Amino acid sequence: MSVDSIAAVAALEPSQLLAVNPANTGSLSPAVQNDFTHMVSRGLDEVNTQLLASQVDLQQLAAGNVQNLHQVMIRMEDARMSFQLLLQMRNRALEAYQDLMKMPV
Template sequence: MNIEAIQGLGAHDEVPASLPPPPAAGAPAGLPFSQLVTEGLQGVNQQLVASQSDLQKLALGETQNLHEVMVRLEESRISFQLMMQVRNRVLEAYQDVMRMQI
């Protein structure tokens, strides 16, 4: 059995020595969660609007590069699917918390 390939992967598994320290308890850790969610939703919405505009231009024959249109459509589809998965996970976590007995 050849283990040289496996040994080559070991260097990538190490944790870098210069990790930032974790935030102190009670200290603000950056942006509030609601602001992060709002910015994420706005970003997904902008991608969807841009892809809809690209589709309209494609239907009218005004686009020059079909490849770029298809790439932007796929990016917006993937970002929308990611947003839906995050929503599902948040909703599932909320339901788990609500089912907890005190």
């Protein structure tokens, strides 16, 4: 994910993050849910795009069509780091979900 994705979260006002739907106390408003869904899907799309671009770069490198090896390596490392961040975020979310499911009701 890029820094722009993280900046989008920081740009949200606290009232947007903590907006409560009066009809269903304790749940986020639909606008906040849609913003979160959009932000997550946009982040997934960015990571996917980076991975696909690094795959194309790798194919061009294998074919010998690369002029600047440094740029290829930088893009591949950037894609790898983005994917690692995505995996860590998924792992943390899954752990939090599992902790919630273990709580007694």
